[in-house]
Amino acid sequence: MTAVLQHKTCSAFTPDFYAxxxxxxxxxxxxxxxxxxxxxxxxxxxxxxxxxLSNH
Structure with a gap:
């Protein structure tokens, strides 16, 4: 099981619990x-x- 303070939905990892x-x-x-x-x-x-800055 894993727990984090903030779960960023763009992350490839999904914790079991988050605040x-x-x-x-x-x-x-x-x-x-x-x-x-x-x-x-x-x-x-x-x-x-x-x-x-470039457009590439």
């Missing part, structure tokens, strides 16, 4: 993982080449 069902995809930052998540974002945003 909240997330239908529309969103990024969730838990209080206990805030530092790691924000540090990862900062590392990805400090690229040397500029980010560009």
């Amino acid at each position: 909240q069902k997330i239908i529309k995809w969103r990024w969730i930052i838990y209080p206990w993982a805030r530092y790691e998540d924000l540090a990862g974002f900062a590392e990805k945003s400090s690229r040397t080449e500029p980010l560009t």
Whole structure:
């Protein structure tokens, strides 16, 4: 059996129990993982080449 706080319906895995069902995809930052998540974002945003948008 599995249990999660939030079950994202876009996930390939379906838990047996969940506290909240997330239908529309969103990024969730838990209080206990805030530092790691924000540090990862900062590392990805400090690229040397500029980010560009393309139609590909």
